[in-house]
Structures are given as C-alpha cells and as structure tokens.
Amino acid sequence: MAKKKKTKRKKTPKKQSKAKDEFARFKRGYFFYDKGVKHWDDGKLHKALACFMKALKAKPPESHKLFEVLVELGREMERKDVVLQGYAGLFRTGHLAVEEHPPYINSLIKEKKYNEANKIIKEYRRKLSWMDLPKKEMVKQLHQASGVEQYCKDQIKKKQYLEKSGKKKKTPEKNIQPRRQNKRPGHSLNHSDTESRQSPTSQVGTEKQKSGPSVPENKKTEDTKKPAVIPVTITLDNESFFSALEKGETVRPEALHVTIDAHRISLRNSFENLICxxxxxxxxxxxxxxxxxxxxxxxxxxxxxxxxxxxxxxxxxxxxxxxxxxxxxxxxxxxxxxxxxxxxxxxxxxxxxxxxxxxxxxxxxxxxxxxxxxxxxxxxxxxxxxxxxxxxxxxxxxxxxxxxxxxxxxxxxxxxxxxxxxxxxxxxxxxxxxxxxxxxxxxxxxxxxxxxxxxxxxxxxxxxxxxxxxxxxxxxxxxxxxxxxxxxxxxxxxxxxALNIPPRFAQTVQINPVGEELKLYEMVTGLACSINESGRHANRMLLKNLLAEAGSSPRALSLTLRRLLERDDDWLNDFRDRIEVIRNLCRSITGETGKNKALGKLLKNTRGKKIVFVKYIGSMDEISDYLSWHDISFVTFHGSMSNRKKDEAIESFRDEKDILITTEIGGEGRNLQFCHQMINYDLPWNPMKIEQRIGRIHRLGQQNEVMIYNFCGKGSLEEYILEILDKKINMFEMVIGEIDMILGRVRGEKDFEDMVYEIWVNSDSPEMRGKEFAKLGTRIKRSKTQYGNTRELDEKLFGDDYEL
Amino acid sequence: MNYDGDIDLRFFARDFIRTHGGAVEDQGLAMDAVLPEELADELSVSEYLNLQFGTGGEGEGEIHYGSPLLEKMVTVARDRIPVTSCSLRFDYLKTAGFDRLIQERFHFRNGVGKVGKTAPTLSEYILLHCSYLAQSDEQKEGLLTLVYNRDTFVEVSTMADGLAGVEMDFADEATPVGLSEKEIKRIEKLVQNNAKTALAVELKDFEASMNRRYRRDVKNLNEYYTALRQEMEKNLKRSGLSERLISDRKEKIELIPAELAAKTDDLFKKYSIRINLKLGGAMLLKCPVVKIFFKVSVGRKKKTITLQYNPVMKSIEPLQCRQCSNDTFKPFFGENMKILCPQCG
CATH class of the missing domain: 3.40.50.10810 (Tandem AAA-ATPase domain)
Known part of the structure; x- marks a missing residue:
C-alpha cells in the first residue's frame, strides 16, 4: 500500500498560516506606517523614524514607498545612515529613480563604501543611456560617472594596499561629526534634473551643487557655499506674448519679414553678429x-x-x-x-x-x-x-x-x-x-x-x-x-x-658634398663675395638668391645662371666667365647628388607619408627625376598648377602616393594634417618661412607628433643657420610664433636673412665666418633667455585674468 | 558662431517703407521714397527722401550699418510684434512607409507596435520668433525661433528650417489673432522649458566665459582674504599693542569670513545670467499632416496611440509625456498605458 503523502497535508496548513501571518504583518506594517506619518506631521521626527523602521520589518508590499519616506526623513533629520538605508532599499527594489542615483553615490562615497558606490555607478550609466538627454549632456554625464568610478576603484586599491602594509591612517572625515554636513564636496555627480525641478524658474544648462570628480583635500579650507557654476534664469516678457497673440491682428507676411530683418540688423549694429x-x-x-x-x-x-x-x-x-x-x-x-x-x-x-x-x-x-x-x-x-x-x-x-x-x-x-x-x-x-x-x-x-x-x-x-x-x-x-x-x-x-596640437621634433640631416658639389658651392660663394665687394649693392637680392639656390640644388642654380647670362647688364661683363664656368659645373652635377642620396636613404628607412619642401622649381624637377629613376612614386604641387590639378595632387597624396614634393605655397588652405613628416630639402633663410612650412602640417587637426628633417650641406650657409636655430635655441620645438618674438629683439632694422647673408659675404675666411655666426648665435640665445624671462613675468602679472 | 547671411539693406529699406504705407522707386544705386506724414515724423525725416546706400555720405537718406536713418527704421520695425497666418500647400502628402520612419525615429522602451490606419488631416502650428537678451557681466543678444503644434503642444522647431521651400497662402490682414489666455499661458510655459535647451548651444561660450570669470574672481577673493587674515594675525603678535587694540583687531579678524561670504555673494549675483525672452513676431500655420494610428502592445495590454507625420520636417513628430509634458522619442508606457518620458518612466 502506498504511503500517504504527508508532505502535502503539511503544506496546506503551512501555506494558510503563512498567508495569515503575512496578512497580519502587512496590517502591522500599514499601521506603523500611518502612525509614522502622523508623528512626522506633528514634527516628532524620532518617533516617526521608529515607526517607519517597525513598518519596514513587516515588509509590506509597496515597501518602496517606505524607503522613499526614509530618504526624505533622513534628509530632514540630517541622518546620513537613514538616507542611505532608504536609497539602498529603493535600489534593491528597483525603484531608485535615475536622478536619485547621483546623491546615493555621493553618500556612499562620503561613507567610503566604494564597492557599493561602484555598483550603483554601473547601474546609473546603464540607465543614462535610456534618458532623452541631448547628446552632449549625455556624454558629459557619462564621462563624469566614469571619473567617479575610477576614483572609487583607486580608493579600493589604496585601501587594500594600506591593509596589506598594516598602515591605517585616520582620515579627516573620521574626525567630522556624523551629523554635520561636509562643506567640502568630494567626488560627485550632477543633479541636473532634481535642481531644475525644484527651482521656481526654469534654468539653462546643468545646475550643480557639487562639482565633478576631484581629489578630496585633507586640509580644511574655507569654502564658499556658492555653487561652482553660476545659474541661468529665463524670464518671459508676458506682455509681448499677450499683446500679440491675444489682442493682436494679423498682418501681411512682408511686415513679419521686415520686423525679423530689423532684429537681425540690430544684432549686426550691436556687433553681436559679425559681417566679416x-x-x-x-x-x-x-x-x-x-x-x-x-x-x-x-x-x-x-x-x-x-x-x-x-x-x-x-x-x-x-x-x-x-x-x-x-x-x-x-x-x-x-x-x-x-x-x-x-x-x-x-x-x-x-x-x-x-x-x-x-x-x-x-x-x-x-x-x-x-x-x-x-x-x-x-x-x-x-x-x-x-x-x-x-x-x-x-x-x-x-x-x-x-x-x-x-x-x-x-x-x-x-x-x-x-x-x-x-x-x-x-x-x-x-x-x-x-x-x-x-x-x-x-x-x-x-x-x-x-x-x-x-x-x-x-x-x-x-x-x-x-x-x-x-x-x-x-x-x-x-x-x-x-x-x-x-x-x-x-x-x-x-x-x-585649447589648441591641443602634438609636439614637433626636428632632425638635421647633414650632407657631405659628393664629387664637385663642394667646389661648386665655394665657387658660388666666391662669386657672390666678389660681386658684393665690387659695390654692386643693387644686386643684393640676386646674390642672396644665388647663394640660396646653391644651397638648394645645382639645377635651380643653373637655371638662374642661364638667365643671368642672357642679360645685357654692363656690370656682368666682369663676371661672365666665372658665371659660365659655374654654370657648366652645375650641368655636370646631376642625379646622384649628396642631397638626393640622403633623400633616397631617408625615404627607404622611414615609413609614412612625407612632404618634401623646396624653394625652387629647378630643385623640384631634380628630385622628381631622381625619384622616378629609382621607381619611387610621388606627386608634385606648385603654384602654376590649375586649381583642379592642385586638388587632384592633394587627393592623390592622401589616397595613393606617399611623397608630395611641393614649393613654398604647398598646401596653403588645404588640409594636410593627415601627414606628420616633412623634409626641408632646402632651408629658407627666414625663420618665419620655415615656420610657415611647418605650419602646413603642425596645426589643429594633427593627431601625431610632427617630425621635421632638415637637409643641409656640410659647410653651407644653411648649416650655420641650423646651428643657430636648431642647436642653440631649439626653434623647431618651440611654440609657433615664439621664434619671431626672439628674433624681434635682435633684428632691429635688418631681418635675419640679411644678417646671415652679410656675415657670409663679408667674412674673409671660414674662421671669421664661424666666429661671426657664433656671435649671432650668442645674441639670439641671449634674446631667447630674455624673452623667456619676459614671458614668465607677463604670465605672473596677467595670468588668465584677461581672458574672454 | 554668430554671423548670418547677408541682409540686403536696400530690400529692407524698400520693404519697410512699403509696409508702412509709403512708396519706393528704384533709381539704380539709389532709391526715391515718399513717406506718409506719420512715418516721416517717426523717422524725423522729410516726406520725400532720396535713399543712398553705403556711399559714406551723411545726408538724411544715407543708409548703412550705424547710420541714424537705419537705426530709426530698425527701432520702428521692432516696436511692432507682427503676427501672420497662413495655410501650407503640398502637391503630395506621404501615404505609406510610416513604419520605417517610426522605427528610425522612435524607441519604445517597453512595448512593440505597428501602424494601423492613417488619415490626412490639418494641424495647426505656431512659429514664434523670440529675441533674447542675456545679461551678466556682459550682455549677449540674439534671435530664437521655436515652433509648436497647437493640438499636441509638442515642439517641432526644425519645421522652421523647412518652410522656405513650401507654398503658403496667407490669410487676410487685420484678422484678430485671438488665442485664448489658457493657450497663451501654455505656450509661454513651453517656451520657458524649451528655450533652455535651444539657448544652451548659442550661449555655451558666453556661459563658459562668465563661469570662468566667476571662478577666477572667487579664487582671487579667497586668496586676498586669506592673505589679509594672515597679515592681521601676524600683526597681533607685535609688541606694544594695547588690550583694546588687540580686541578690536580680533573682532575684525572674526568678521572676515562674513565679509568674504558677502563679497562672494556679490560676485555670484554679478555673474549670474539673466535671460529675458521677448516675442518678436509669430506665424500661425495650418499644415496638412498625416495622423497615424499606431497600435502598441505592452504585455497583454494594448493601446492605439496617435502619431503625426509632418510633411515640412518629413518626419514624425515626438510624443508628449503625460507627467512632465516633455517631448520624447523614447516613450515608456506606464500604468494604464500612460505615455511617459524616460525620466518619468
């Protein structure tokens, strides 16, 4: 005979009595709840709290209402423990509103309950994504939440470390009496909607009582009670709404356009809207x-x-x-x-x-x-x-x-x-x-x-x-x-x-002249000195150009010399032979020049896109021939190209080719920040021109550190320039515009170009040249120091007091 | 950044004079105008004017930015708050494909739905041009355009951008506008709520600047009073001070926190931003729309809600939260299928 299933019988009465007990408990719970509310209304907060706690023990349904009451009462009594209990209950029962998460998290952090705080933050972030906030506000809130989360994690790690090492410090918070409000807010999140709901007038932006994540200070400082963010209040001119919408009459559409245009003109008149x-x-x-x-x-x-x-x-x-x-x-x-x-x-x-x-x-x-x-x-x-x-x-x-x-x-x-x-x-x-x-x-x-x-x-x-x-x-x-x-x-x-541009670095590539290159350069220098000595100062520009071209490439120099020989000027007669010889020498130096070899080596040993700057079309042609000969693909860019060709060149550089060879105008007005390496195949004598070149890629939008390779021939004028600008004053790593501040103190009436040119042509020997350039370098270095002192002084005097 | 397209001062002057009962004749680079006596008095000019544009002259008819005549015209034009009324006309109104639009635009957090019937109808809107003046340590002004559906009271300000290409039939002038007090109050409330979001973008830099200055000044103030207090405390230790003097100075030191608080409060008030919004002009619009009856299911509960397709925006208008009246594209269906926004839900 099968045994009777006694368990079934036992279940039924148990269930019934359970139900009875539950009912009684709920009834008890409701009773204490009502009593608590009455005490609260009478101002007997402690009695009210006692009743609510008893009601909680009864665990009635809709206990989330009890928890809400605890939060409110706790705030009134300034009892953080009660508030926390309320929040915990609301969170546990899934009734904690999104906007209540921040104060809950703040309370936990104040109580150093970082683990719990982290848990709540995670939930808060999840719920934020549901909210219909503007995207910027959303990103901001999420970012702040991440910051607070990170802080909590750091505190947990710190606590673990301290426990391990057996050091326990008394933190100032422990000395604060439990019921006193902490004046100095610690990590906190925004209460945007809570504040805006409570305030009588509408407000723009987020109104915060506490600022975002910040490391709590150990020293007590006098803190202002005012929020860190100023409020924005909006009021409406009711009269204008009522007079137009209630009492007004319709007009022709032209009248409305005229009025709105009048408003816009008024904004322009007041300089609110700029025209330019x-x-x-x-x-x-x-x-x-x-x-x-x-x-x-x-x-x-x-x-x-x-x-x-x-x-x-x-x-x-x-x-x-x-x-x-x-x-x-x-x-x-x-x-x-x-x-x-x-x-x-x-x-x-x-x-x-x-x-x-x-x-x-x-x-x-x-x-x-x-x-x-x-x-x-x-x-x-x-x-x-x-x-x-x-x-x-x-x-x-x-x-x-x-x-x-x-x-x-x-x-x-x-x-x-x-x-x-x-x-x-x-x-x-x-x-x-x-x-x-x-x-x-x-x-x-x-x-x-x-x-x-x-x-x-x-x-x-x-x-x-x-x-x-x-x-x-x-x-x-x-x-x-x-x-x-x-x-x-x-x-x-x-x-x-907030011009967040990555830094820039420079490397000098010193090039040993190959074959007759040194002889060529010396001959051009000699010619320039001779012409200068002959008193033909009107040809200053020409001589500067010749020397610069000699420093750039034989082909650039050759073109100018040819044009020179075609001129009829009398003074040239004294120098025609020499010019002819130099020109012939230029034409004999092609292809595998020292610079071209260095360029090829650099391109082979480094990766990524590069812009090669040249001053002269002749040099551009020389590089083009060299790279073509070595099957290195490239694209060229210069001022004589049509706009369409220019656009195509940049597009090709961005999408296909790794090398862009360009003259000084290179990329003006165009976005080249996708490239972060540049080569100064020749070096302008004017540092501002160098800055302008660098500025093509070292500008807002650049994501990578910018690398500048400066080519210069050994013993050339450019080498001396680099010695001063790079080695002596670190120009390439300066902030844009600083070089001008430094040179401004030195130049007087002459600009830097003129100064270096005069040293070059007026020096009798390489030793004298070296000394004069060293003197110039020292003056510029001194000027840099003085500028540095002035800059510090102005920073100290003015700081950020005169910003917008 | 605050710069808008070019305003042709010639067109403005011409339209201004015509809408005020005058007559204008184009004379190439200049214009001849005949003004009604009243208008001429208001502008303090003669009834017959030869208008010159940007010649740099100083005659009474000279019009350029900053010229007296232009300033007076602007003042007179801004004194009125014109309201027009028009009906929008479309050759074609969308009849299908609303499911996809709804899917793209809406996110129903706790329900699913599908399009039931649709019905073309007319909906009324109000477009408001409000001028704002934000005052703090500095001042900033501008124009704000808001558009509301007068039936549902949702905000559809993007509708303003699409109106340029729409055909409009304007109502006769001198018809009373006659909105009820209740409706106007409701509109005012909506403007007050929505303006904060709309202006947040325009005033972002202005607000950031005032906040920066406020924090900087508070910091400077704190440093000053800290240094002052230290100096005063140090001076107390000097020998030869009488008891009375010491007690006086101690009293002054004790007053420092209150003084600092008061000055900080002054700064707070100085930099607080107060924005005044004034209605500059309005347009009442009647627009053909498509009402979409959308059946929503939340568990076993079902409800048909009404969505509205707006042909100017080429999109579905948002829903309104029944609790806080905010617009939402992410509705939550609460008790009794009440539509709630994410915050309220």
Missing part, C-alpha cells in the same frame, strides 16, 4: 578669435590691446576687427605701423586673407612721398614713419583706425615711437603685443596711456597706487589694477584656446 567671417579667405578663425573681435567692437569700442600669448593669431584678430569696421562703413582710412621686417608679411596677409590693398613702405618702385602718406590705407614701417622727413606728414592727417604691431616698442614714452603714436589723430586704435610688460610696470602705463589717456591717471599717481617700492614688476592693489586693465586689454592664453 564669410568674406575672409584661407582663414580658419577660432571661437576665441571671433569672441575677441566681438569684445573689441562691443565692449572696448575699438580701442584695445590684443595681448594674446604667442601663436594664437593676433594678426587675424586685428584683421577681422579692421574688416568689420570697413564693411560697416565706419572706417575709411587706416594706418598700420609695424617693425620694418614685418611689413611685407602684413601686406601679404592683408591682401590674401582679408582682400585689403594697402600701399606699403616695402612696395618696389613706390616713392614714400606726400601722396603715399595721403593714401587711404597705409602700411608703414614704424621707423620710416617716425623719421624726421615723414613725422609731420604722418601726424598731420586723421585716421579712422591705427594698428600698431609689436606694440611693446612703445613702452618708453621718451622714444620717438611713443611720441609718434601719441601724436597721431585717430578714432580707433589697436595694439598687438604678446609681451606688454618686459621690465617695468611703467611700460604698461605708457602703453595704456596711449590707448585710453587718463585711465591710469598720471605717472606719479600710478606709481603711488600700483607700484611697489624697490620692485618694478610686482604691482600693488592688483584688484583695482585688474579692473582698470579689463577696460582695454584682452589676453587669451593657449590653455583657453
């Missing part, structure tokens, strides 16, 4: 440049000092301000004053980028006479403008706008430079300088007094109020000084501009 950006060429203006322009126009009303750190594009900013004023009809006459060596550079930039034609003191064949100074747009070297001959002509007329580049040359009020600018009649005035103060705060005073006379009162009052006795560069009353300078100065920093 679409009119610029080959300029990728950055947000901080446009904001700077806006600020100069709106706030500074056209009188300002643009003191951005080097390499941020002050010239572009000044050009945009000028263009804006011109397009609005507010400026019809302009005077730009710059150091002599920079005149042509300015002229080219104004023409190419801004479509502005200026007469300049560098124009070939232009007489600097009364008519010149009466032109509407004048670009002049400050040295010429301040000369006795020109001073009164320049200062007798009125200008709508004056721009002074390298304005730190106006730092001394006793100089003609200062007196010239002071005497000019102008409405708008812009100063450009990366180093407003070099040695003494009075330099700043002198500059600002030109911009806004009286702003800093008299010199003695300025000294009394702002200068420290015995220390010419540390100001007193910094806050007051700052508030005054804020009215005329903008100084954007590289940090603000």
């Amino acid at each position: 950006p679409p009119l610029l060429h080959n300029i990728e203006s950055f947000w901080y440049q446009e904001e700077t322009v806006r600020k100069v126009l709106k706030t500074f009303r056209g009188r300002a000092m643009l003191a951005d750190e080097v390499g941020l594009g002050k010239t572009i900013e000044a050009g945009m301000v000028l263009k804006e004023y011109i397009e609005r009809g507010m400026v019809k006459s302009v005077l730009i004053l710059t150091p002599t060596p920079l005149v042509s550079q300015w002229k080219e930039e104004l023409q190419v980028k801004f479509d502005l034609d200026f007469v300049s003191t560098d124009d070939q064949g232009t007489k600097i006479n009364d008519e010149f100074w009466r032109s509407p747009f004048v670009l002049a070297s400050i040295n010429q403008a301040k000369s006795k001959k020109n001073f009164s002509k320049v200062t007798s007329r009125e200008y709508d706008m004056v721009i002074v580049d390298e304005a730190h040359h106006l730092k001394n009020r006793n100089t003609l430079n200062w007196k010239l600018v002071n005497a000019l009649k102008k409405r708008f005035l812009l100063f450009l300088t990366a180093t407003p103060v070099e040695n003494n705060l009075m330099e700043l005073y002198n500059l600002i007094t030109l911009l806004k006379p009286g702003l800093l009162k008299t010199a003695s009052e300025f000294k009394k109020e702002f200068m420290t006795q015995g220390d010419a560069v540390s100001p007193r009353n910094q806050t007051r000084l700052r508030s005054l300078l804020d009215q005329v100065m903008i100084r954007n920093t590289r940090a603000l501009a």
